Amino acid sequence: MKNRFVDRLRGYSPLGTDDVTALIAATARPRTYPARRDLIREGDRPGPVFVILEGWAHRYKILPNGTRQVLAFLMPGDSCDLHIGLLAEMDHGIQTIGPALVATIDRAEMDTIMETRPAVARAMYVGQLIDEGTMRAWITSMGRRQSIERVAHLMCKLYARATNIGLASGTDLELPISQLLLADALGMTPVHINRVLRKLRESGAMTLNRGSLVISDPATLVRIAGFDENYLHRRIRKAA
Amino acid sequence: MKNRFVDRLRGYSPLGTDDVTALIAATARPRTYPARRDLIREGDRPGPVFVILEGWAHRYKILPNGTRQVLAFLMPGDSCDLHIGLLAEMDHGIQTIGPALVATIDRAEMDTIMETRPAVARAMYVGQLIDEGTMRAWITSMGRRQSIERVAHLMCKLYARATNIGLASGTDLELPISQLLLADALGMTPVHINRVLRKLRESGAMTLNRGSLVISDPATLVRIAGFDENYLHRRIRKAA
DNA sequence: CGCTGGATTGACTCGGATCAAGTCGAGTGG
DNA sequence: CCACTCGACTTGATCCGAGTCAATCCAGCG
Numbered sequence: 001m002k003n004r005f006v007d008r009l010r011g012y013s014p015l016g017t018d019d020v021t022a023l024i025a026a027t028a029r030p031r032t033y034p035a036r037r038d039l040i041r042e043g044d045r046p047g048p049v050f051v052i053l054e055g056w057a058h059r060y061k062i063l064p065n066g067t068r069q070v071l072a073f074l075m076p077g078d079s080c081d082l083h084i085g086l087l088a089e090m091d092h093g094i095q096t097i098g099p100a101l102v103a104t105i106d107r108a109e110m111d112t113i114m115e116t117r118p119a120v121a122r123a124m125y126v127g128q129l130i131d132e133g134t135m136r137a138w139i140t141s142m143g144r145r146q147s148i149e150r151v152a153h154l155m156c157k158l159y160a161r162a163t164n165i166g167l168a169s170g171t172d173l174e175l176p177i178s179q180l181l182l183a184d185a186l187g188m189t190p191v192h193i194n195r196v197l198r199k200l201r202e203s204g205a206m207t208l209n210r211g212s213l214v215i216s217d218p219a220t221l222v223r224i225a226g227f228d229e230n231y232l233h234r235r236i237r238k239a240a
Numbered sequence: 241m242k243n244r245f246v247d248r249l250r251g252y253s254p255l256g257t258d259d260v261t262a263l264i265a266a267t268a269r270p271r272t273y274p275a276r277r278d279l280i281r282e283g284d285r286p287g288p289v290f291v292i293l294e295g296w297a298h299r300y301k302i303l304p305n306g307t308r309q310v311l312a313f314l315m316p317g318d319s320c321d322l323h324i325g326l327l328a329e330m331d332h333g334i335q336t337i338g339p340a341l342v343a344t345i346d347r348a349e350m351d352t353i354m355e356t357r358p359a360v361a362r363a364m365y366v367g368q369l370i371d372e373g374t375m376r377a378w379i380t381s382m383g384r385r386q387s388i389e390r391v392a393h394l395m396c397k398l399y400a401r402a403t404n405i406g407l408a409s410g411t412d413l414e415l416p417i418s419q420l421l422l423a424d425a426l427g428m429t430p431v432h433i434n435r436v437l438r439k440l441r442e443s444g445a446m447t448l449n450r451g452s453l454v455i456s457d458p459a460t461l462v463r464i465a466g467f468d469e470n471y472l473h474r475r476i477r478k479a480a
Numbered sequence: 481c482g483c484t485g486g487a488t489t490g491a492c493t494c495g496g497a498t499c500a501a502g503t504c505g506a507g508t509g510g
Numbered sequence: 511c512c513a514c515t516c517g518a519c520t521t522g523a524t525c526c527g528a529g530t531c532a533a534t535c536c537a538g539c540g
Contacts, residue, residue, distance in 0.1 A: 061380050064466045069380040083365040091373045125323045133331045135375045140301050140309040142382035143427030147528070179487065187383030192528055194488060209487090210537090226304045387496070419519065432496055434520060449519090450505095481540105488535070495529085503520070510513085 003027065005051045005103070007165050008077030012126040019119050026113060027051050027103035033096045041093040046084040048104040052076055055100025056176055060184070061092045070185035072134065073158065073177070077165045082110070082124055098176045142187050145226070148196050150186045152225035155206060159215060175213040200224070243267065245291045245343070247405050248317030252370070253363040262357055266350075267291050267343035279334045279342065286324040288344040292316055295340025296416055300424070301332045310425035312374065313398065313417070317405045322350070322364055338416045382427050385466070388436050390426045392465035395446060399455060415453040440464070 006023050009015060015023075030053050033039070039050055042061065052074050059071040059080075071092060074080065080094065085107045096102075105113075114121045137157070141150045158175065162168040179197070183190040201207050205221040207214045215221055246263050249255060255263075270293050273279070279290055282301065292314050299311040299320075311332060314320065320334065325347045336342075345353075354361045377397070381390045398415065402408040419437070423430040441447050445461040447454045455461055 059376075061376065063380065063384050065384075067384045069383045071376050071379055083369060086362065086366050087369055087373075092376055122326065126326050129323060129327055132372065132375070133327075135372070135379065136299075136301065136311050136332055139311055139375065139378055139382060140303065142379060143309045143424075144303050144305075144307045178485095180485095184383075189529055190487085191489090191530080195528090198488085418517095429497055430519085431498080431521090435496090438520085483539085485538095486536085489533085491531090493528105493530070495527095496525105497527090498525070499523085501521085501523105504518085506516090506518105508513100508515085510511100 004053055004077035004165055005079060009120065009123040009127065011164050012130070013119060013123040015119050015123065019117050022113055022117055023120065026105045026109060027053065030101045030103040033100045033102055035096060035098045037096045039094045039096065039102065040090055042090050044090050044093075046081065046087060046090055048106040049079055049081060049084075049110050050094065051079040051103040051105065053101040053103055055102075056097040057094055057100060057102075058097060058181065058185070059092050059094050068184045069187070070181060072131070072138075073185070075158075075162060075165075076167065079124075079127070082114075082128055097181070147186070147188055147192060148199055149225055150188075151182070151193070151196050152200065152205065152221050153227055154182075154186065155208070155213060155215070156222060156225050156227040159213065171215045171218070173213040173215075174211060175208065176211045177208075244293055244317035244405055245319060249360065249363040249367065251404055252366040253359060255359050255363065259357050259359050262353055263360065266345045266353060267293065270341045270343040273336045273340045273342055275336060275338045277336045279336065280330055281333045282330050284330050284333075286321065286327060286330055288346040289319055289321060289324075289350050290334065291319040291343040291345065293341040293343055295342075296337040297334055297340060297342075298337060298421065298425070299332050299334050308424045309427070310421060312371070312378070313425070315398075315402060315405075316407065319364075319367070322354075322368055337421070387426070387428055387432060388439055389465055390428075391422070391433070391436050392440065392445065392461050393467055394422075394426065395448070395453060395455070396462060396465045396467040399453065411455045411458070413453040413455075414451060415448065416451045417448075 003024055005027055006015070006020055009023065010020075030051075033055075039057065040047065054076050056076075057074040059074070061069045061071060063069065074094070084090070114124065134157070137153075141153050145153060159168055159173055162173050162175075167173065177185075179193045180190050182188075183193045186193070188196075197208055200221075203220060203224070205215070205217050205224060207216065221227075243264055245267055246255070246260055249263065250260075270291075273295075279297065280287065294316050296316075297314040299314070301309050301311060303309065314334070324330070354364065374397070377393075381393050385393060399408055399413055402413050402415075407413065417425075419433045420430050422428075423433045426433070428436075437448055440461075443457075443460060443464070445455070445457050445464060447456065461467075
């Protein structure tokens with residue numbers, strides 16, 4: 001079976017066969033989670049490293065006033081929070097979106113891998129840097145982009161990331177994100193998200209419905225988004 | 241002379257005298273920068289690790305449409321981008337605000353320290369996690385807080401961070417952040433920032449002018465901000 | 481078959497942006 | 511010492527993007 005975690009790390013930095021073997025062994029016992037299940041909640045003591053093998057999840061925070069902010073989407077191949085065990089408690093929760101297959105690597109094992117497999121460590125660090133870059137782009141979107149640009153930009157980003165691990169086929173992407181979730185991710189109202197999606201549909205750029213994204217006109221979408229993929233850091237340094 | 245970098249790391253994880261000696265040696269040749277000087281620009285190849293010893297700086301991004309988004313404020317004791325050398329280019333710039341004293345630690349030396357001084361490595365990782373938490377809080381603010389709450393929340397956060405390294409004396413904090421910078425940080429207009437600051441002044445919570453922040457009524461400010469300092473992770477795990 | 485949670489649409493409101501003048505203080509040069 | 515300038519801060523008037531409130535529609539499902 002495909003191991004998307006390995007695929008993703010390979011995309012970050014070359015891995016040897018021993019590295020791959022170790023990673024496959026570490027993620028050999030995944031667990032199935034139902035939809036909308038918390039993997040970990042805000043305030044919990046951090047546990048093992050999670051690796052999403054199939055399905056989607058998101059990081060989120062609930063504010064005192066009851067509103068929710070989605071901080072990131074996790075897709076197959078993503079892992080989270082390498083050193084998080086150093087902190088006393090989680091500052092946010094992680095929840096599955098649909099049913100998901102998730103492996104856990106406990107801290108001791110992860111530490112061993114990081115020490116004995118420098119190529120894996122390197123790939124993990126690259127992944128962490130990319131996540132940070134994604135957060136910076138997220139902040140930038142929230143602060144300085146109009147709502148339609150924000151939506152278009154997020155779709156570009158998700159599509160690009162999904163393509164990297166072979167999740168997207170052509171212009172199509174299975175994307176199980178409800179309008180409500182999208183609203184909470186982009187700091188908008190579900191009502192307004194709906195109107196923006198209609199605009200994007202009418203402009204011929206893309207269509208999102210019932211869990212699938214179709215990018216009908218990439219050029220238009222990119223133009224609307226003002227999408228600059230620099231922050232995806234696709235060119236990774238060759239030399240160590 | 242005080243080394244605020246050491247002070248900050250100490251706050252993250254205990255350091256031995258050898259660790260401190262190594263850090264002081266590594267930051268022994270700082271350079272003075274004038275105000276508004278880029279330490280590094282978006283698109284540049286990442287270089288050494290920067291350590292701010294005195295003065296303030298900020299991370300920022302310029303959008304295609306010419307607007308700016310400030311991503312983070314760096315205060316004395318802050319360092320940036322531990323593993324950034326793994327990426328091909330910067331996805332954002334770093335610029336001084338006022339005159340600043342900045343040390344650089346080149347990658348080879350930093351790698352050596354990380355390998356030979358586990359306590360320092362641990363503190364650096366904790367610092368990185370806290371920075372990530374700060375970014376998550378930033379996103380949350382931008383997405384789900386009103387403008388007055390956003391401003392109040394940022395001030396609480398800056399005050400708390402400054403207090404940790406002994407920068408704030410009582411209710412006062414020297415904070416060289418112009419209203420324009422604040423606007424670009426919080427995704428608002430300078431005009432609106434000005435009105436919000438007036439509101440905060442009139443509410444008796446705080447006053448910000450000419451580079452200094454005075455928190456006249458902490459309770460009110462915290463109430464306005466809905467400030468939950470959990471994400472500051474002040475309680476750090478004792479055990480490794 | 482009725483329930484339920486998402487998606488959709490319309491009418492209205494409001495927070496914050498935009499546009500346009502000022503004001504104030506620190507230099508700077510005559 | 512005063513005039514000039516320049517950048518940062520203030521303030522008012524007006525506009526618009528997005529939120530709010532409220533129905534309605536629709537598909538999946540126990």
